[in-house]
Amino acid sequence: MAKQSITQSAFLYFDTQPPLFHYALAMLTVTLALLATFKIPVIGERTAFMLFFFAIIQSTFWLGRNPGIFAIALSLIAINAFILFPIWASAPYDAFILNAGFCILSVVIIATTNLHRRSTTALWKSQKRYIEIVESARDAIITIDADQTILVFNLAAENMFGCTANDAIGKLIERFIPERFRFDHCCMHIHASGYTGSTNHKTPELYTVTGLRTNGEKFPIEATISCCETNEKKTFTVILRDVSERLCTEVALRKSEAQLALVVDEVKAGYWDWDLISHTLYFSPEWKQQIGMDEKEIPNSWEEWKNRLHPNDQKSVLTAIENYIGERQPVFDIEFRLRHQDGSYRWIHSRGGLLRDPNNHPYRMLGINLDITDYKKATELNLRRDSMERAFRLYVASQTAIAIAHELNQPLSALSSYTDLALTMLQNANKDSQKFSYILKNCSLQVLRAGEVIQQLMSVLHKGETVIETIDINNSIHEAINFIKMSGYLDLGAFKFEMDLADGLPLVAANGLQIQKILTILLQNGLESMQESGRNTGIITITSRCCADDPSRAHVTVCDSGIGVKDITALKLIFQPFYTTKSEGLGMGLAVSRALIEAHNGKMWAEKNAISGISIHFTLPFVI
Template sequence: MIRQDLLLASLDQVAEAVLGFCARGEIIFANREATARFGYSPSEFSTMSLRQLAPEMEDDAYEHFVADLSEKREASIKVKLQTAEGCLTPVSIRARQIGDGPNPCFTCVIHRTHMAASFNNLMLTRESRLELALRAANVGLWDWDMVRDEMYFNETWYTMLGYETDAFPPSIDTWSLLVHPDDLAHALRAFSDNFSNTKSKIETSFRMKRSDGSWQWIQNIGEVVERDADGAAMRVIGVHVDIHEAVRDREALDRAKAEAEAANRSKDQFLANMSHEIRTPMTAILGYTDILAEEQTTEAQRLEAVSVMRRNGEHLLTVINDILDLSKIEAGRMTITPEPTHLPGILDDVIALMNVRARDKNLSLTTEYRSSIPERVIIDPVRLRQILVNLVGNAVKFTSEGEVRLILAARTNQDQTTSLRIEVADTGIGMKPEQLARLFRPFTQADDSMTRRFGGTGLGLTISRKLARLMDCDLTVQSTFGRGSSFILDGKLDTPNDTRWVSESGPALEQTDVILQSQNPQPLLGRRVLVAEDGPDNQKLIAHHLRKAGAEVTMTDNGQLAVEAAAEARANGEDFDVILMDMQMPVLDGYAATGKLREMRFDLPIIALTAHTMSGDREKCLAAGCSDFQTKPINRDALIKTIVSRLDASIAA
């Protein structure tokens, strides 16, 4: 027995594979090189025969090999032996009989042939190429031998997750610890679904923990490559593919799609609101014109109809202005014109305007000076007033009881600019956090039910914030649901060098509903006015206002007729004092007509009338030779005031 152990130990030191087998061909021992080269364990070899190890050997060749051994006590043969992985390796076997008797044993030394070496090199080359390809593609390889409970991870498997290859031993337990807890059950189920049935493909995705603690999305693709006689999985091989960026891109795409769908829904809702906001005042305007046309209309009914039509017309104009303002801002065509602006005057004007609505709801509307403020600041007065009217108007609209305060504070900075803060605070319905998050988005209401309840386009705050930022200011909000809101306009502004600082507070001025008239009921008495306007209704309206102000009016339908009328009047020694010029007319538009008149050395005031209010329209009119600019719809008082101002300037010149 000692001699046998020594013999076997000696054979383990041999560099070639050595097998021992009996006369029936059953393998009785295998040295260490044989187990390493062919992948079978000693116990697995002990269950095999030489015939099984060479499945492609012909029966005649095997019998001839055995016969030579019996007769000559040694024999040689070239065959292909099968490895544990199923590969056939070309070898040369040289066998020799050991001992005599009825049951002799044999040993065989297995030499790799040149073909076997080439085959082995080819396999190594292919394995290297595969590993290189996996590394280049950043694909991790794993191999799970479920019988031995052994697992293999290649280098890329580790580095893909940021680990060193010796960070932890490969095992199914390690793999399970790295999978995100929320994904583990799903990932394991993908394996178990394939272990006990004929389905071989495994494909799933999950998150795995990186070395830095972050989570990385992995796509796991595998296949059962070995099953036992009952069909249960014995070995699974697969890859890990980094799909983190793809998942993030898909999530971003899904978010963008959801946002686009939400935006479309918001726009649909916005269009529905606009339809309501436009059709509602139009219904009142058209309906009350029917009342005015009735023969039995009383004086009280007539006055009520006029009041309703005017109020609804002004509301309709506000809706249109909101839409146009947002369009101009979004198109980058909104012009901001900073100039020295009397700040207390703007504030008093806004409060006086809004006090009528506040009084109707029994609300207190006050100004509160937290500090002194500069009397004049450099800002666009029109846009500042627009923002404040919107903020105070909203505060009054959404407050049913309590108060609305306009809170003012300012300080001088080291760079000599002024930090101005104007806060509009109310005790109204307030807003929830989710409503605040979408408050300033265009086409989005804080709450659609609010819009239905309170009305309005829902564009005012969007426009106000964009206008504020165009003026290097900002508009923010603080709100508590059920307790009220505060909208804060703040920014750093320049001030004129000689600006005084003022500090006063008190109740707001009241404004009556009476339209203020000029002290002079006919400020244009004796003045000759030429009007170029192609719309018959507008002709009658403008002529009515001018004649009521005392003017003598000549009306023309287009620019060419206006030029001819002006030339004829000069020839007769009866020049017009002022020309009102519609800028968009047939035959000859207002721009060309004004140019011709200036070429003919007419230096009288020419005031542009236009429905165009986009950025640059005013400048375009002035560049054509106009003296001033009035937008449609015509405001009677503003028009008369502009004409008087231009006539006075003409006389002074």
Template sequence: MELTSTKQRRVVALAIGAASVVLALFVDEPYVLLVAVAVICICIGWEAGLVAVAMAALLSSVTLFSGESGAAGGAVRLAVFVVAALALWLVIKIFRTRSFYDRVYQGAGPGIADIPGLGWSAYPDGRFRFFNPAVLEYVGVTADEMRRMMDADDYSWAQFIHPDDVEASVAKWRHSMSTGEPLNDEQRVRGADGTYRWFRDIGVASRDDRGRIIGWYGQIEDIDDQRKAEVALRQSERELRLLVDTVPTMIWLLTPAGLPYYFNKRFVDWAGVDPTENEPSGNPQFATHVELFHPDDRAAMKAAFQKSFARGEPLQHKGRLCRRDGEYRWIDSRFEPLRDEDGTIVRWYGVNLDIDDEIRAQEALRLADERLSRALRAASLSELSVSIAHELNQPLQAVVANAGAFQRWLSADPPNFEHASRVAQKIIRNADAAAQVISRIRALFAKTSGEPNPIDLNAVITEVCDLLADKLLSGKVKLDLQLDPRLPAIAADHVQMEQVVLNLVRNGIEAMQDANTSPRDLRIASRRRGDDVVEVEVRDQGRGLSDPERIFEAFYTTKQDGLGMGLAICRSIIESHGGRLWADNIATGGASITFGLPIGSAKAVRSSTAKPGKRLV
């Protein structure tokens, strides 16, 4: 029977002691009582040792003197017994008091107690016999207190272990006892201050030359700081993994050779790849993931990647990648190498950005630009046709009217040749005006500029007002001309300046007709601004401008039947002459449109207009 606890061993010892007393009385042999003396000394204590010897002497005297040997023989045997009992008690007392504890704690030589750290030793059967001073100091007990605890219970050491760790620690210790395998356990141990710290308990068996276990020796290492650091590290890893998996970017890691070995959750969910899937060789192969790219992009992508990996250079590549639903989407792939302190690449970091929506939006924008460009050209041609028809309409109408007058003067009785001659001159001037319009249009399509000549802006304004006299009269518009008589001549194209003034005056008349304002005053002013600029302002009393800047944009119009090209053409003409055209709202109501032109020689103007400028068509 294997005795696994001190209590069981004491019960067996007491039973043996009682049996020895019965045997001594039965066989009439007092020496058998020496066993009882030994049992009493071991089980009861050393202080009761003399009492045990005395009691044994009394029992033996009863046995001896009741026999037939006589008083003399009995006295001698009694004396021998008492001496033997005292000697037995003394030997056991010396052995017990000079135990392994006392020899270590009271001895002067080095031993296991001198080993740095927390150390212990145990008997072959697992009973602990020694804890070095570092252990006793940490748990806050003395050597005698520890010895009494060990004598009382083989597992009394468990009282220092955290309650949640006791069961596992006892199970591991019993396993080592039964198998002889080294002990490797981690548990929380209570210190003298009542706090628990993590310790690693490592114990190995000591064997004799026949392989029998003759003892156990172990060391307890404080790993509380290490455990806390490991917990903090695991927490950081969890947070990093959570960050990598939730960041709205597909991330993957590659070996120094360029073989992928990690995909974040975003990539796995997007592409449907299995991060746990292994190749037949047990290593991930880049060729497997090449199949995710569009067949038209694979060759270029593979060549770019291999070149980057061979040179150790960062890579940015755009290609179409297959999503888990089978749709190919444009991906911007970027790779950066991570190097150690020696410059050796230890891994590659790659990110994939889904730019398919951006690519499609750019393509849609490009197509829209093409359609808009075609629409602009068509609208420009349409507006040009309208402009040509308008410009030709005035001189042609004048030609028709003057031709009728010419015919009437010649048909009179008698014919009035003087008036007919003046009308014929007007017909010639009107035909020349129409020819100039055609010439300007031809120069526009030939991408040539007219010859700038000195012109009088006041004369241009007066001519335009004469042309629009009927429109002013029908619109009940009162014309207010404030023309500077000292206005210097400027170098410009006469026909284009007429076109600009005509557009501005016509817009002012129409603005007041739409607003139903009364009175309808249209003021046209010319003035000199400083020494180098001439300005012409057309001011109406209409509703004003909702957006003074946008009215010069092509196709922007507030008129129901307008094309939005008139003011855009005017700005183009003014800027081609080195000037500026702008618009403002008037605080008292209405709008003001003004253009300024530089004062300079024809040569200077020709030099200015030779430079590339903004043109509408």
């Protein structure tokens, strides 16, 4: 930045001193003029007046009007006491004329000098303020002339370019612009701003240029260039701002916006914005897509949203909104149902926040909606699966208890008979030791047999009742397949399900959970059999028909291409309790499944396929 001259600094210094200092300096200048009159021989008596005029001018210019008047008074005293005193005796009229002329001329000098002083003071103070403003500016400010020589270089410019003002002033501005950008970013802009217009001042325009620091680093700059013409001399003021950080922020913001847009698009999040003052509501395109609508198919209105709420959810949702706006609940995080274009209802998880003014009054509410319908369906499926598993475990327990009771009945009956016989022999004093030993040996065998049966009891579950309902057997097949796919119990890999289901089958009378569990068991057994066979691919075929020999019954077949069975004997054994070819499990799946089917007045059997695998068939009666 250009510094103040010595004259300006001295002037501004004197201007800030107290009046006593000013009068003392005025007295000093008059004293010096008087001494010069006596010490310089060439100065005559009349010419001496000129030195006092000089003292008056200097006092007025540097110190002000009042010190100038004080200098006039002192000069009159000095002139009359030391120079005109002899004249008053010989020519008083001449002395009077000299004094009068001196006073008049001194007043004129004070008036003109004081006027010049005031204008100079205003100019220098204005320049000082300009310097202070330029120096305190956060943006770099550089002023150059028509030859592009730097005239002004403020502190911000020093920090920006890493160069002091003393080193920059007097140099060409091109040193701060990379060579390949000098013409485009400097000359062209300066000439366009200064030389093409017809007025003295051009409206500044914003340019993006590249700057060059003294260490060789290049960086982006935003610049405004204005031209000013004074006394036919053009100067250009360039205001520069380093936008490196802002550009990095903009890049990061664009990246963040792109990532956010990607996330919103990936999770299908819908954005909404509600102006609480004007009661206008905005729905994003993703929001409308959640309910099957295009951008222009649904208006952005509160009533439209409210009317699409499920009737059972309206009261709770509106209450939650009211409580959140009224600060009666800390967060807005709710689930509700919205009517889809096809008439169905989609489950929505909505989370929002409030914007408040400086007076803490809410004026805007905004948030996002997530479609959680699939999640809700999965949750419901898990609940049905748990219920189905409980029902199945209940029936397994009851069937296991029946099987064990049946198995225990024979050894316990035999044990009772042998015990009665031994007791009778003892009562009759029969001492046949061989026969008595035979009886005790058989008692021991029956006890061991009963113990083996008891060890097969794995668990006994709670008691319950089977509820018979009307079900669509084809829907049960679809549900079982979906359960297998979603449960992750088995890795399907390249294994597939093929369905050949008859349309329009009547409803059957059965317990839906039990039938779905039976179908799940059959599908799991088929998949496990194909996986154990070492195959990487395979197909399980599920068919539903009316029974060929009894149209009042549904006939369902599950056919796999697994390892199958060796012979007819093994085919009959698969329905026996505790029969299994796997390393894990009780071997009760097919036994319980057939028992359940028979409990529903149906039948279940197995057939060996021609090539590989087996087919499990079962029938159920239609609702009459």
